[in-house]
Amino acid sequence: AQRVTQPEKLLSVFKGAPVELKCNYSYSGSPELFWYVQYSRQRLQLLLRHISRESIKGFTADLNKGETSFHLKKPFAQEEDSAMYYCALLALTDKLIFGTGTRLQVFP
Amino acid sequence: EAGVVQSPRYKIIEKKQPVAFWCNPISGHNTLYWYRQNLGQGPELLIRYENEEAVDDSQLPKDRFSAERLKGVDSTLKIQPAELGDSAVYLCASSLVTENTEAFFGQGTRLTVV
Numbered sequence: 005a006q007r008v009t010q011p012e013k014l015l016s017v018f019k020g021a022p023v024e025l026k027c028n029y030s031y032s033g034s035p036e037l038f039w040y041v042q043y044s045r046q047r048l049q050l051l052l053r054h055i056s057r058e059s060i061k062g063f064t065a066d067l068n069k070g071e072t073s074f075h076l077k078k079p080f081a082q083e084e085d086s087a088m089y090y091c092a093l094l095a096l097t098d099k100l101i102f103g104t105g106t107r108l109q110v111f112p
Numbered sequence: 113e114a115g116v117v118q119s120p121r122y123k124i125i126e127k128k129q130p131v132a133f134w135c136n137p138i139s140g141h142n143t144l145y146w147y148r149q150n151l152g153q154g155p156e157l158l159i160r161y162e163n164e165e166a167v168d169d170s171q172l173p174k175d176r177f178s179a180e181r182l183k184g185v186d187s188t189l190k191i192q193p194a195e196l197g198d199s200a201v202y203l204c205a206s207s208l209v210t211e212n213t214e215a216f217f218g219q220g221t222r223l224t225v226v
Contacts, residue, residue: 013152090154097160097167100155100215101157103154104153104154
């Protein structure tokens with residue numbers, strides 16, 4: 005079965021603290037994984053994808069096939085990082101399968 | 113560029129009434145998606161179009177939902193009749209299928225069925 009699991013509905017940290025948003029997936033093929041973000045009153049938008057191996061707004065995510073994980077990390081959280089974060093898997097049918105999302109709250 | 117445009121932004125209807133949502137994708141994008149997002153959940157695909165052809169509608173409840181994408185550009189999603197459980201945000205997204213496919217989402221239509 006193709007599935008994306010985000011175990012935390014809410015993650016609260018203080019500004020400057022490290023952040024890790026967890027994502028685990030279930031997929032029989034070679035996965036293509038993404039992190040999407042939705043800031044307050046804005047549309048869902050792509051944050052980063054694993055094939056690019058890039059850092060966006062200080063965030064990175066490494067695909068770990070052994071643990072079937074794609075956790076999103078940032079060493080020092082900022083208040084403007086507060087948002088909903090969705091992990092997504094691109095299935096062979098070009099269908100994006102989303103997790104349930106994690107709300108990140110960064111307090112000053 | 114405006115990005116993916118959806119209308120209306122909000123809709124409140126009584127159960128058993130029909131409702132329609134409209135989506136204008138990004139110019140040149142051949143792939144269009146309709147997703148439904150229930151409260152506290154991630155988006156779930158309802159239907160995907162490649163140009164004007166529906167290539168994946170396996171998750172579309174065909175007894176009451178219908179969609180069309182005439183001329184391979186704009187799309188409409190219709191529910192008739194609406195049920196209380198249809199209350200959700202309906203998202204449209206579009207993409208240009210290349211090696212680095214990125215789906216661009218609209219603002220969504222929040223439907224409330226009372």
